[in-house]
Amino acid sequence: MMSLLNEFLGTFVSTLRDVAPIATIIIFFQLVIIRKPFSHLHDLIVGMFYVVLGMTFFLVGLDKALFPLGTSMAQQLTSTNFISPSTDQAISIAWQDYMWVYVFGACIGFATTLAEPALIAVAIKAEQISGGSIKAWYLRLAVSLGVSVGIALGTYRIVSGIDLYIFIITGYVVVIIQTIFSPKLIIGLAYDSGGVTTSTVTVPLVTALGIGLASSIPGRNPLLDGFGLIAFASLFPIMAVLAYAQIAEWQNRRTLLKESEHEGE
Amino acid sequence: MFQVKNKFLRQLFGSFMDLLPIFAVIFIFQLFILRQPIPNIADIAIGTAFVVVGLALFIQGLEKSLFPIGEAMAYAFAKKGSLFWLLAFAFALGFGTTAAEPALIAVADEAARIAANGGMIEQSDTAKDDYAFGLRFTVAFSVGFAILLGVLRIIRGWPLHYLIIPGYVGVVIMTFFAPASIIGIAYDSGGVTTSTITVPLVTALGVGLASAIKGRNPMTDGFGLIAFASLTPMIFVMAYGMIL
Numbered sequence: 001m002m003s004l005l006n007e008f009l010g011t012f013v014s015t016l017r018d019v020a021p022i023a024t025i026i027i028f029f030q031l032v033i034i035r036k037p038f039s040h041l042h043d044l045i046v047g048m049f050y051v052v053l054g055m056t057f058f059l060v061g062l063d064k065a066l067f068p069l070g071t072s073m074a075q076q077l078t079s080t081n082f083i084s085p086s087t088d089q090a091i092s093i094a095w096q097d098y099m100w101v102y103v104f105g106a107c108i109g110f111a112t113t114l115a116e117p118a119l120i121a122v123a124i125k126a127e128q129i130s131g132g133s134i135k136a137w138y139l140r141l142a143v144s145l146g147v148s149v150g151i152a153l154g155t156y157r158i159v160s161g162i163d164l165y166i167f168i169i170t171g172y173v174v175v176i177i178q179t180i181f182s183p184k185l186i187i188g189l190a191y192d193s194g195g196v197t198t199s200t201v202t203v204p205l206v207t208a209l210g211i212g213l214a215s216s217i218p219g220r221n222p223l224l225d226g227f228g229l230i231a232f233a234s235l236f237p238i239m240a241v242l243a244y245a246q247i248a249e250w251q252n253r254r255t256l257l258k259e260s261e262h263e264g265e
Numbered sequence: 266m267f268q269v270k271n272k273f274l275r276q277l278f279g280s281f282m283d284l285l286p287i288f289a290v291i292f293i294f295q296l297f298i299l300r301q302p303i304p305n306i307a308d309i310a311i312g313t314a315f316v317v318v319g320l321a322l323f324i325q326g327l328e329k330s331l332f333p334i335g336e337a338m339a340y341a342f343a344k345k346g347s348l349f350w351l352l353a354f355a356f357a358l359g360f361g362t363t364a365a366e367p368a369l370i371a372v373a374d375e376a377a378r379i380a381a382n383g384g385m386i387e388q389s390d391t392a393k394d395d396y397a398f399g400l401r402f403t404v405a406f407s408v409g410f411a412i413l414l415g416v417l418r419i420i421r422g423w424p425l426h427y428l429i430i431p432g433y434v435g436v437v438i439m440t441f442f443a444p445a446s447i448i449g450i451a452y453d454s455g456g457v458t459t460s461t462i463t464v465p466l467v468t469a470l471g472v473g474l475a476s477a478i479k480g481r482n483p484m485t486d487g488f489g490l491i492a493f494a495s496l497t498p499m500i501f502v503m504a505y506g507m508i509l
Contacts (some may be wrong), residue, residue, distance in 0.1 A: 014367070019462060021361040026334060029354045034341045040333065047330025051462065057319025065312025069291055069304070075301055100298055111286035117323050118464035120283070121271055125332070125468050129483045155473070162448055165440045172433040179426050188425050188488030190466045192468070195459045195495035201287070203368060203457065227449030230456035
């Protein structure tokens with residue numbers, strides 16, 4: 001019980017330390033440059049306290065419930081004992097043997113992104129700004145699907161040893177082509193969703209998966225090949241959100257077409 | 266009072282539903298694929314409760330503080346009309362929040378170890394510390410530059426993809442010239458820079474600016490700051506690797 005309290009206080013202090021530079025910059029610019037007192041100061045202070053307290057609960061909880069189990073699972077799933085319990089170490093392992101790793105990567109990428117607080121924040125804002133034509137829930141679903149495909153492909157890359165940049169450059173080309181055909185309204189949001197997916201929940205679990213995988217495969221360097229999964233998780237959501245916008249627009253056009261047909265009758 | 270309680274309860278339920286998929290994935294894999302029991306059920310129950318309460322509190326606080334302050338400052342700067350101070354604020358926000366980012370500190374230390382093992386720098390603690398510090402400073406500077414550029418874009422009304430696509434081309438070209446050991450780190454550093462507290466603030470700033478300035482649409486012009494903040498570190502970190 002005492003250790004839990006200690007951990008809680010420690011995390012609270014370190015979260016406060018993370019917020020300190022942001023608070024300093026805001027206070028300096030508000031008071032010295034803009035020269036106006038804060039409006040709704042009471043709400044701001046209560047709100048910031050909620051944010052810091054919320055982050056503390058969130059991080060301590062993740063440390064207690066999720067990260068130990070999640071990282072140990074990532075290690076077990078990637079260990080050679082699980083992959084090929086019967087075969088000799090000398091026999092090379094085919095990429096198909098890692099099927100459960102890809103499935104786990106896809107599932108955990110999807111699930112953690114759905115719970116990512118930064119993404120929830122951006123999705124709430126997007127729904128407000130678009131007047132509800134973008135649904136926060138669908139946006140989060142699209143981003144999570146993107147991360148899920150990204151992590152699965154990223155783990156396959158580590159197993160197969162194909163160079164990272166080949167995937168990333170191909171991904172960029174796809175994003176550029178999609179951008180040309182996408183509705184202009186969504187482009188900013190789509191590009192943003194690449195950056196917000198990878199923070200508090202996703203990064204530790206995904207890094208554990210990448211490093212576990214790279215250490216268990218002969219010929220892979222965990223420090224070199226373990227990196228790069230985050231890049232996949234930032235690129236694929238862009239494609240997913242652009243695709244979501246294209247599908248939504250296409251469906252809108254179809255219903256409009258149907259309605260005008262009805263009017264014509 | 267009842268209303269407030271009710272709202273928080275609904276938020277708690279929402280957060281619980283958000284987290285349900287993670288636990289479903291973990292339990293299913295643990296029980297059916299790895300075929301092992303779930304250890305420390307008590308810890309997991311307490312931790313889960315904490316995560317749910319934390320997420321609900323964070324979202325409540327977000328709407329009370331980070332969103333309104335970001336938008337209020339955007340409006341105040343737009344009204345004041347001083348481009349210099351707005352850009353200074355944008356740079357400070359990007360630089361200040363990134364320099365202290367714990368995820369970045371971890372990645373920079375890791376990168377220094379790789380560089381030392383790869384013989385790019387000396388195998389001494391001072392050399393590694395210098396390298397890690399230089400990397401952190403580079404990333405923080407690039408994020409500051411990104412937010413500055415993004416704010417300038419909103420003010421001028423440049424289409425986002427005119428800047429992002431050349432950025433991608435830049436990343437691709439740099440990839441061919443940068444040392445192989447830095448590429449993975451450079452690509453990842455784009456993703457780790459934007460923390461959970463920075464994202465809502467920066468988003469509110471962009472959207473607020475785009476609503477405050479005449480002729481800008483918050484939907485087309487307001488988003489995109491985070492995209493810059495994930496793109497420029499890749500370019501700057503590869504440049505850092507090439508110069509050293």
